[in-house]
Amino acid sequence: MNPIVETIRSDQNSKALTALYKHYPMVRRLIRTTGGTTKDAEDIFQEALIILIKKIRTENFQLTAQPGTYLFSVSRYLWKDELKRRNRQVPHDLLTDDNGTALRDTETPGLKELLEDESRIKLAEQALSELKDRCRELLLLFYHGDLRLKEIAARMGYSSENTAKNQKYKCLEAAKNRLRKLKQTLQS
Amino acid sequence: MRTELELIQKIEAWLDGSMPAEDRRLFEENMLRDTHLLEEVALQQEVMNGIESAALRQKIQRAGRRWSRARNLRNWGGAGLAVIVLTAAIFLLAKRHPASPHSNIQAPIFSGTGTRDTIIPTNNGFTLSIPNTQPPSYGTQVRTKTTIPLQSFHINPNADTVIETAAGIILSIPAGSFLDSGGQAVTGPIDLVIHEALDPASIIKEGLSTRSGDQLLETGGMFYIDAIKDRQTLKIDPSRSIYVQVPANRYQPDMQLFTGRRLADGTIDWQDPRPMEHYLKTVDIHQLNFYPPGYLDSVRSWGCNAGDRQFTDSLYFSFAGFSSLVAAPNPPPAVDYIPRDTLILDSSVRPRYDCNIDPASIKAIWNDSFQNTLLATREFEARMPYIHMGGPKILDLYVQNLDKSLSTIDSMATTRHISGELQQIFRYFTARHDGKLPIGIQQLQQLNQYYSQKTKAFSEAVARTQKEFWDREARLDKKYTDHTNDSIERMNRNFQEELDINFREACRQLGYVTSQGRPSTNSYQLKLPATGWFNLDKYVKKATESRTTLKVTDPQTGKMAVIQYLPVTFQPDRSKDYDRLYIYLLPDSLNSYMLLTGADGVYTDKLNELMSYGLVCIGYKGERSFFYSQARIRPGDHSFSLQPIDSATLDNQLSKWGNRSQSAEMLQENVFYHWERQDRPRRLKDERLRDLRDKMERAFFNKCRFSGEATPQ
Numbered sequence A: 001m002n003p004i005v006e007t008i009r010s011d012q013n014s015k016a017l018t019a020l021y022k023h024y025p026m027v028r029r030l031i032r033t034t035g036g037t038t039k040d041a042e043d044i045f046q047e048a049l050i051i052l053i054k055k056i057r058t059e060n061f062q063l064t065a066q067p068g069t070y071l072f073s074v075s076r077y078l079w080k081d082e083l084k085r086r087n088r089q090v091p092h093d094l095l096t097d098d099n100g101t102a103l104r105d106t107e108t109p110g111l112k113e114l115l116e117d118e119s120r121i122k123l124a125e126q127a128l129s130e131l132k133d134r135c136r137e138l139l140l141l142f143y144h145g146d147l148r149l150k151e152i153a154a155r156m157g158y159s160s161e162n163t164a165k166n167q168k169y170k171c172l173e174a175a176k177n178r179l180r181k182l183k184q185t186l187q188s
Numbered sequence B: 001m002r003t004e005l006e007l008i009q010k011i012e013a014w015l016d017g018s019m020p021a022e023d024r025r026l027f028e029e030n031m032l033r034d035t036h037l038l039e040e041v042a043l044q045q046e047v048m049n050g051i052e053s054a055a056l057r058q059k060i061q062r063a064g065r066r067w068s069r070a071r072n073l074r075n076w077g078g079a080g081l082a083v084i085v086l087t088a089a090i091f092l093l094a095k096r097h098p099a100s101p102h103s104n105i106q107a108p109i110f111s112g113t114g115t116r117d118t119i120i121p122t123n124n125g126f127t128l129s130i131p132n133t134q135p136p137s138y139g140t141q142v143r144t145k146t147t148i149p150l151q152s153f154h155i156n157p158n159a160d161t162v163i164e165t166a167a168g169i170i171l172s173i174p175a176g177s178f179l180d181s182g183g184q185a186v187t188g189p190i191d192l193v194i195h196e197a198l199d200p201a202s203i204i205k206e207g208l209s210t211r212s213g214d215q216l217l218e219t220g221g222m223f224y225i226d227a228i229k230d231r232q233t234l235k236i237d238p239s240r241s242i243y244v245q246v247p248a249n250r251y252q253p254d255m256q257l258f259t260g261r262r263l264a265d266g267t268i269d270w271q272d273p274r275p276m277e278h279y280l281k282t283v284d285i286h287q288l289n290f291y292p293p294g295y296l297d298s299v300r301s302w303g304c305n306a307g308d309r310q311f312t313d314s315l316y317f318s319f320a321g322f323s324s325l326v327a328a329p330n331p332p333p334a335v336d337y338i339p340r341d342t343l344i345l346d347s348s349v350r351p352r353y354d355c356n357i358d359p360a361s362i363k364a365i366w367n368d369s370f371q372n373t374l375l376a377t378r379e380f381e382a383r384m385p386y387i388h389m390g391g392p393k394i395l396d397l398y399v400q401n402l403d404k405s406l407s408t409i410d411s412m413a414t415t416r417h418i419s420g421e422l423q424q425i426f427r428y429f430t431a432r433h434d435g436k437l438p439i440g441i442q443q444l445q446q447l448n449q450y451y452s453q454k455t456k457a458f459s460e461a462v463a464r465t466q467k468e469f470w471d472r473e474a475r476l477d478k479k480y481t482d483h484t485n486d487s488i489e490r491m492n493r494n495f496q497e498e499l500d501i502n503f504r505e506a507c508r509q510l511g512y513v514t515s516q517g518r519p520s521t522n523s524y525q526l527k528l529p530a531t532g533w534f535n536l537d538k539y540v541k542k543a544t545e546s547r548t549t550l551k552v553t554d555p556q557t558g559k560m561a562v563i564q565y566l567p568v569t570f571q572p573d574r575s576k577d578y579d580r581l582y583i584y585l586l587p588d589s590l591n592s593y594m595l596l597t598g599a600d601g602v603y604t605d606k607l608n609e610l611m612s613y614g615l616v617c618i619g620y621k622g623e624r625s626f627f628y629s630q631a632r633i634r635p636g637d638h639s640f641s642l643q644p645i646d647s648a649t650l651d652n653q654l655s656k657w658g659n660r661s662q663s664a665e666m667l668q669e670n671v672f673y674h675w676e677r678q679d680r681p682r683r684l685k686d687e688r689l690r691d692l693r694d695k696m697e698r699a700f701f702n703k704c705r706f707s708g709e710a711t712p713q
Helices: A003-009 A013-032 A038-057 A067-085 A111-129 A133-144 A149-156 A161-187 B003-015 B021-033 B035-096 B200-206 B295-301 B309-317 B359-365 B378-390 B392-400 B406-415 B420-431 B441-510 B530-546 B647-656 B660-700
Strands: B105-108 B124-132 B151-155 B161-164 B170-173 B190-197 B215-229 B243-246 B256-262 B268-275 B550-553 B560-563 B565-572 B580-587 B602-608 B613-621 B624-630 B636-640 B643-645
Touching (some): A013 A038, A013 B441, A013 B660, A038 B035, A067 B441, A111 A133, A111 B035, A133 B035, A161 B003, B151 B161, B295 B309, B359 B392, B378 B392, B378 B406, B406 B420, B441 B660, B530 B550, B580 B602, B624 B647
Antiparallel strands (some): B124 B256, B161 B170, B256 B268, B565 B602, B580 B613, B613 B624
C-alpha cells in the first residue's frame, strides 16, 4: 500500500498532508498557465486534497494512481468546472488530449459522484461558516480537536463540562437551522 | 434540557452508534414512520459531514503553511528568516511611532554669523527655538561657562565629510565649505569644534539662556560649531552650506533657527529667527531608492543579490503592467447566499490599480529626465514608502505638481484618497514644510507628458515580453502536462476495459445474455429492474474499482459469479540505486499497460484471474538504462535483477513486449523519460522564477496594507 495512504488511515494526518503538498507546484503551474491566480491554485488544490483524504478514509478504497497524479487529475477537473462557473472560456489545453479528442468529464472512476456529495457538504460547511466564531470553534474542537471535554470547557471558558456540552447542542441546532434555510433558498 | 436539544442529542447517539440496541430499534422504527424525524436525522448527518470537512480544511491549510515554511527555510536558510522577522518588527515599531524615523530636522547653517558676537567673534552658535508666550519664570541671565566637553573633529575640508556628534547631530559638509579670512577655500586638515546642548540638563549645565529679546524661547536644542586652521577661525562659504540634522524627540513644525549673539554682559541673546523651510537639495536620482518599502530586504531574504541594481530593477520592473493582468482575491459574501453549483471559491476578477503602484510608473520617474526636480531629493525619497502604500493616485499627485512645494503636495495628499494612519503620516510630512524647486512651465508639461506616456509604453512592453516568454514556456510545459493527462487517460481506459471484461464474465457465469456488452451508463438505471442489471453492474464496478475479488449470487436463480483478484509483489534488486524505476504489467486483454506504484522498493498490485500478464521493468541511472522482463506472471512474490541495456536494444525489447499498443506506449514513455530528463533544468529554472514572482506578488502586489481593504494572508 502507498505509504501516504497508510499514514492517513492511521490518522497521522498532518504529516501526510504536508508531504502531499509537494504536488502543489504542478497544480499551480497548470492553473497559472490557464488563466488562474495563485489564490485559485491554492483553493483548487485544497479542494482536491480534501477529496483525496476523504476518499482514502472510506474503507475499501484503493488508490490506483500515484497520489500526485490523482491530485492533478482532480484539480484539473475542479478547475475546469470553476472556469465554467465563472463563465470564462475553458482553455483548449484543459479540454482535449494530444489528438484533439475531447476528454471525458469523469477521468477518475467515481469522481463525479464524489463531487455531488461534496457540493452537499460544501453547503453544510457554508452553514457552519455563518455561525458565530465561538460556536464554530466549539463544534470543530468537540468533534475533531482531539481534546477531552474537560479541556474544551477550560479552553473555551465554560464553567463546567455540562455547560460546554449543552452549548454544543445549541450550536448544532443553530447549524441545522442555518443549513435548513440555505437549502430552502436554493430550492426557491 | 429543551426537547429540541434532547432530540439533537438522541440523533447524535444514533448517528455515532452509542445508542443502546433496544432504543436503537425503537428509534429506527420511529424514523420509518415519521418523515420529519428522518429529515432531521439527514440534516444532522449533513451538518456533521460539514464539520468533518471544515476540520479537514483547517488541517490542510495548516499543512500548506507548514509546507511553504519548510520550503522557504530550505530555499533561504535560517538567516533569511531572521531578517524577515526583524523587518516585521521594525515595521511595527515604525507604525506605532510614525514620526520617529523621520524626526530629524534639517537646518542649514549660514556662514559669517559669528562675526556679530562681540566677545567671541567667531562663534557660530545656534538654537532651534520657537517663541514662548509664557512670561519668563526664571532668571534670564545665565553666565556662560563651559562644563560640557568640546568635541573636536580633525577633517579634510577638500572632501565631502559626514560626522556625527555624541548627542547625535549629523553634519554633512561638502568639500570646500570653509574659507579663510581672505575668502579663499582652505586646503589641508582643519579642526572642527562642536559644542552641543540638546537636552534641558545639558542646556542648564552649559549655562545657556533661552532668551530672545524679552521673550523666553522653547528650545529644540542648541549647538555651536567652530572651524579652526592654524589658530585662525574659518568662515563657511555661503554657496556651500553645511547641512545639519538635529535629533528631536518630538517634531515641532514651528521650530525656527535663531542665531546666538553674545551680549556685553556675557549672556547670549538669540536673534534673527528664520523658519526652516524652502530648503531642498537635489541629489543624483539614481542614488535614491524608489522601490516599495522592504523590497531590497525581501530580495535579500529570498537569497538573491540585493546589491545588484540591474537584477533588483529587472525583477521589480518585470511586474510593470501586472496590475491590469491579474485578478485579486475577493472575500466571499458573509451573509447573502449566492447559489453555486459545485464549489465555493472566493475569487473573482478585480484589477489592482487602486492598491499597487505600477512599477512602470516608478521606472518612468526614476531616470535622468527627473534629475534636478522635486523627485530627485532625499525628502521625496522619504515619502516614497508611504506613497507606495497610498497607491498610484498619490504618486500621480507628486509627479504632476513638480512646481509646488512638497508640503503643499503633502497637504493635497491628506485630503485625497487616503485615510487613517497613512493620512496621519502625510499630515506629518505637511508639517515639515519641505519646500520647492524651481521648474519652468514648459519643462513641467514635458515631464508630465513623459510620465504618462512612458508609464503606458513601458507597462505594455513588459507585459508583452512577459506574455511571450510564459507562452513559450507553456508550450514546452504542455508536453509535460499532456503526459500526465495521458497517464490518467490510460488508467481510465484500463478501468473501462477491465470493467467490461469482468462484467461480461460475471454475466456469463450467472447465465445472462450479453451480446451488447454492458448497458450504457445513462440508461440502465431507468430501463432495468433494480434487482437485475443494476445490482450486478454496481457489484462489478465496485470490485473492479477496488481490485478485490467479486462474488455475487443471483437471488432468483441461485447462480454465483466469482472473479478472483490475486495479490502480486515485485521486488527489484537494489531499487534505490536507480534514478527512476518503472514496472509495467502488460495484461493480454487490455490495450494499455499498467504502471505499478511502489514504496521502499516493493511494488504491489492484484492480478485479475481472467487475464494473463507480462512484466517489463526499466530502470534509469543517469544516461544508462537497465532492463528486466518476464512473461506469464503468477500471483505471489517476485524478485529479480535488472541488466544494463543500450538504447537500441531497449527499443528493440520494448517493441517485442505486449501487444502493439502497449509496446508503442512503452516506447513513447521511454522517449518521454529522456526528454523529461533533458528538460528538467528548464522546468526547475521556471519553477524558481515562478516562485520568485509569487513571492513578489504576495509581498508587493497583493494588498493595500493601510487602507484596510485586504488583509494579509
